[in-house]
Amino acid sequence: MMKKSLFCLLLASTAFSAEIRPWTDARGNQTQAVLRGFDGGDVLLQNAEGKTLRVPIKNLSADDQGHVVLNISTLIDPSAAPISSTPLPVSVPVMARTTWPASLTAPDGLTNADYVELQSKPGRHLYRSRRFEYVLHAQDKLTPAVMKDVARVFEGTYELLSQSPLGVQAQPVNGYFRAELYQTMDTYHAAGGPPGSGGVYVRDEKVFKVPLDSLGLKRGTNGYTRDDNFELKTLVHEITHMMMHDILPLLPRWLIEGSAEYVECIPYKSGTFRHSDLLASVQRYNKDRLSGRYRLSGPPLDFIRNIIRPPLARKAGEIRYDWGETSPVPQVGFYHSSMLLTYYFMHLDGDGKGTRLLKFLDAIRAEQPKHTAFVKQFEAYRASMDEFLKKPEVKKLPDGRFEYPNYLKAPEAPQPPHPDYLTERLGHIHMGILLDGRTDAQLQQEAATALLKLSIQANP
Amino acid sequence: MRLIWLLLITTPAFAREWTREGGAAMKFQAELRGIDGPNVLLRAPDGRTAAFPLAQFAAVDRDYVRARLPGLVLDAMTPPNVGQKAGAGWGRPLSVDPADSAVSETSDGFHSKHFAFQTTEKLPPTTQRDLAEACEVIHEIFRVAPWGVLATPTHEGHFRIALLPQGEIDANRNVFDKDGTLRIPIGAAGLQQLGGEWVRDERPEAGRHLKEFVAYMLQRDVIGLVPPWLPDALADCIAEIPTVGGTAWCAEVPAKLQSTAKPSAAEVEKLFVRGEPASFSKEHALAVVHGFTRLLDGRRARQITNMLRQAMQDRPKWEAFEEDAQKYDADWDKLKKLPGAQKLDDGSYRFPPGTHVPEAPKPPHAFEKGDDLPWLLLPLLLEQKTPSAVAAEISAQLAK
Numbered sequence: 001m002m003k004k005s006l007f008c009l010l011l012a013s014t015a016f017s018a019e020i021r022p023w024t025d026a027r028g029n030q031t032q033a034v035l036r037g038f039d040g041g042d043v044l045l046q047n048a049e050g051k052t053l054r055v056p057i058k059n060l061s062a063d064d065q066g067h068v069v070l071n072i073s074t075l076i077d078p079s080a081a082p083i084s085s086t087p088l089p090v091s092v093p094v095m096a097r098t099t100w101p102a103s104l105t106a107p108d109g110l111t112n113a114d115y116v117e118l119q120s121k122p123g124r125h126l127y128r129s130r131r132f133e134y135v136l137h138a139q140d141k142l143t144p145a146v147m148k149d150v151a152r153v154f155e156g157t158y159e160l161l162s163q164s165p166l167g168v169q170a171q172p173v174n175g176y177f178r179a180e181l182y183q184t185m186d187t188y189h190a191a192g193g194p195p196g197s198g199g200v201y202v203r204d205e206k207v208f209k210v211p212l213d214s215l216g217l218k219r220g221t222n223g224y225t226r227d228d229n230f231e232l233k234t235l236v237h238e239i240t241h242m243m244m245h246d247i248l249p250l251l252p253r254w255l256i257e258g259s260a261e262y263v264e265c266i267p268y269k270s271g272t273f274r275h276s277d278l279l280a281s282v283q284r285y286n287k288d289r290l291s292g293r294y295r296l297s298g299p300p301l302d303f304i305r306n307i308i309r310p311p312l313a314r315k316a317g318e319i320r321y322d323w324g325e326t327s328p329v330p331q332v333g334f335y336h337s338s339m340l341l342t343y344y345f346m347h348l349d350g351d352g353k354g355t356r357l358l359k360f361l362d363a364i365r366a367e368q369p370k371h372t373a374f375v376k377q378f379e380a381y382r383a384s385m386d387e388f389l390k391k392p393e394v395k396k397l398p399d400g401r402f403e404y405p406n407y408l409k410a411p412e413a414p415q416p417p418h419p420d421y422l423t424e425r426l427g428h429i430h431m432g433i434l435l436d437g438r439t440d441a442q443l444q445q446e447a448a449t450a451l452l453k454l455s456i457q458a459n460p
Numbered sequence: 461m462r463l464i465w466l467l468l469i470t471t472p473a474f475a476r477e478w479t480r481e482g483g484a485a486m487k488f489q490a491e492l493r494g495i496d497g498p499n500v501l502l503r504a505p506d507g508r509t510a511a512f513p514l515a516q517f518a519a520v521d522r523d524y525v526r527a528r529l530p531g532l533v534l535d536a537m538t539p540p541n542v543g544q545k546a547g548a549g550w551g552r553p554l555s556v557d558p559a560d561s562a563v564s565e566t567s568d569g570f571h572s573k574h575f576a577f578q579t580t581e582k583l584p585p586t587t588q589r590d591l592a593e594a595c596e597v598i599h600e601i602f603r604v605a606p607w608g609v610l611a612t613p614t615h616e617g618h619f620r621i622a623l624l625p626q627g628e629i630d631a632n633r634n635v636f637d638k639d640g641t642l643r644i645p646i647g648a649a650g651l652q653q654l655g656g657e658w659v660r661d662e663r664p665e666a667g668r669h670l671k672e673f674v675a676y677m678l679q680r681d682v683i684g685l686v687p688p689w690l691p692d693a694l695a696d697c698i699a700e701i702p703t704v705g706g707t708a709w710c711a712e713v714p715a716k717l718q719s720t721a722k723p724s725a726a727e728v729e730k731l732f733v734r735g736e737p738a739s740f741s742k743e744h745a746l747a748v749v750h751g752f753t754r755l756l757d758g759r760r761a762r763q764i765t766n767m768l769r770q771a772m773q774d775r776p777k778w779e780a781f782e783e784d785a786q787k788y789d790a791d792w793d794k795l796k797k798l799p800g801a802q803k804l805d806d807g808s809y810r811f812p813p814g815t816h817v818p819e820a821p822k823p824p825h826a827f828e829k830g831d832d833l834p835w836l837l838l839p840l841l842l843e844q845k846t847p848s849a850v851a852a853e854i855s856a857q858l859a860k
Contacts, residue, residue, distance in 0.1 A: 070702050076529070
């Protein structure tokens with residue numbers, strides 16, 4: 001994921017999330033779900049697995065029927081502005097589980113990887129699958145088989161995450177998550193793709209950008225088709241970022257990258273994620289990276305202590321902190337270490353069930369609305385400050401301060417819920433839950449020992 | 461019954477024009493079928509169906525969807541609890557018997573089972589029925605409430621509502637005529653003019669005025685015999701009950717209360733103490749009525765029911781008393797003018813022996829001044845407890 005701007009202003013929608021409640025049918029069967037919609041005479045519900053259920057309204061209990069009548073309109077936010085300004089709030093709550101599904105195949109609605117081609121003209125082709133919208137900036141289309149595969153990776157990763165401890169914490173814009181695909185590296189770079197990257201999730205735009213090159217596609221007679229390097233797996237990393245959008249500012253960077261690497265590591269083949277085979281995959285990942293071209297980045301485990309250490313508080317005016325530039329850990333080593341530490345917290349730490357990590361994620365999810373509200377206030381403050389500074393009476397002094405007559409009142413900055421809110425340390429305010437009284441060195445020791453037992457070895 | 465059946469089957473599948481602004485901008489005819497998350501499901505006149513992101517549509521279309529959806533759901537289900545027992549309480553949703561909302565035309569308007577509507581405007585039959593249904597459901601809310609309907613019909617078994625043309629409003633005039641007719645501008649009755657025709661305004665907030673006025677109208681007999689804040693607040697409370705068509709969900713907590721601060725015990729207590737007429741807060745009164753109607757004694761609402769029923773029983777007695785009192789005063793005036801009448805220093809009179817002196821009429825309840833009347837039944841509401849004890853109880857219930 002690439003970062004931009006001094007202060008990550010994500011304007012998450014005023015997330016309206018319908019409540020999860022029990023629904024009872026005529027036979028007395030109960031199921032937990034949220035109200036999702038209404039179609040003809042049927043109520044559309046969505047259960048915690050993300051599956052859509054269709055129940056004739058007459059088959060629901062009287063209470064449930066009343067709930068639908070009284071709440072169906074609340075799924076629609078009257079203030080939602082038309083396309084491309086504010087994201088439309090959807091009624092999908094945070095979906096997360098405490099464990100990973102051992103295997104997840106062709107999720108709901110994707111058995112045939114449904115996608116629709118909405119528009120096709122040379123230079124721009126628009127596709128949609130259930131939750132994603134794809135804009136292909138290229139002369140030709142993708143072949144149907146390739147497009148089906150692409151849609152399957154996107155939708156499949158969404159499903160996998162929604163059934164995992166990482167969860168889905170992202171609101172689509174106007175009903176869809178957006179992915180932009182570029183024909184050439186040049187057009188990808190021109191659209192803001194960072195040099196050297198094979199894909200990027202631009203948090204401020206909520207858009208996923210990827211060049212076709214990095215997917216291993218070549219131009220054929222019927223459109224883009226697979227070449228020998230065909231590999232969609234690289235998409236999974238960025239899709240993971242995209243699906244965790246709302247909590248990204250609140251996560252430490254190692255967990256942001258570590259979780260994306262972790263999900264990318266889960267073996268995937270034609271629509272099936274096999275989490276049950278993850279360990280072997282992680283062992284291979286580790287071995288590969290300790291040899292060959294990654295070798296120079298050094299053994300990863302030594303760095304665990306470094307990566308969990310919060311960035312130092314910076315003084316105003318200092319340049320932006322960035323791991324790639326200022327950290328002693330080279331980028332690849334950073335991803336590698338982050339991945340192993342994430343695996344450790346997910347499966348090895350404490351009781352081996354990831355209890356501390358689950359608690360940590362819960363705390364982050366609880367913090368998220370506060371953060372969103374604060375960002376809004378802060379934006380409003382910045383806007384009124386800009387207005388204020390434009391007034392002719394306000395004069396800028398050489399030292400950067402401002403002077404203004406006392407009949408004017410400068411806007412007051414909102415009080416952050418936590419002192420670290422406006423700093424790079426925002427992602428670390430709940431780290432105490434993970435450390436649970438341990439020092440960095442103790443954690444380093446415990447993690448290294450536990451990983452070594454699984455032959456995930458440092459310093460080979 | 462035949463009439464209703466006809467109305468039900470002739471209600472057309474409501475195709476309307478939709479304006480899509482985002483994506484490929486266009487206008488087209490379609491019927492609303494439902495929503496799925498952020499998408500609206502439409503059916504074209506040729507039967508094809510499609511889903512579009514709702515955000516791509518014009519604001520008026522989005523408003524329409526929001527307002528129309530509950531009705532769409534209601535149309536697909538069986539209306540719950542039609543014709544419950546009178547006084548059954550507000551525990552369950554209730555529905556008006558469609559026969560009650562069926563309308564017949566009269567010389568100056570039309571009427572349904574309990575309401576007579578007077579209007580010079582020509583309203584289409586569906587609008588007449590919608591309007592009747594909106595009023596009948598309020599009547600049903602009272603009928604099912606433990607205290608029942610708190611007014612007697614004034615116009616040949618009907619409550620009369622005059623729908624005034626928009627221009628004809630006198631802001632200073634009481635919305636109720638002396639004969640009990642409710643006079644409201646047609647635009648405040650939850651109707652809007654579309655294409656030259658008055659039709660129901662589908663926005664949920666549009667019908668609120670009408671609900672509140674009708675709820676006030678149906679308490680006419682107890683007004684003046686209960687604390688002045690009560691009829692206002694009960695009307696407010698009933699206007700807050702969510703209704704869709706002829707169905708109401710009375711057990712819902714008023715939406716207004718969810719956003720306002722709960723009154724403290726001291727603030728509740730103010731309502732039990734006789735004070736300046738305007739010294740109470742509307743929000744607090746609503747909260748207290750919510751407490752009495754739903755929290756203190758569940759759906760039986762014993763305290764407030766005892767008070768309202770007593771007031772209802774007292775009404776004819778007070779009217780009789782007032783008549784007697786006027787007669788008594790008149791008789792006295794005559795007596796005072798008799799040739800043998802003699803005024804004494806202490807203000808009393810002496811009459812010649814054998815003069816028939818009328819006996820003072822007995823009021824239903826002892827009182828000193830006319831201002832006392834609204835407060836005479838307060839003990840029924842408080843049930844021998846001190847105002848502060850009841851206030852504390854209500855405030856604690858509300859805080860939950």
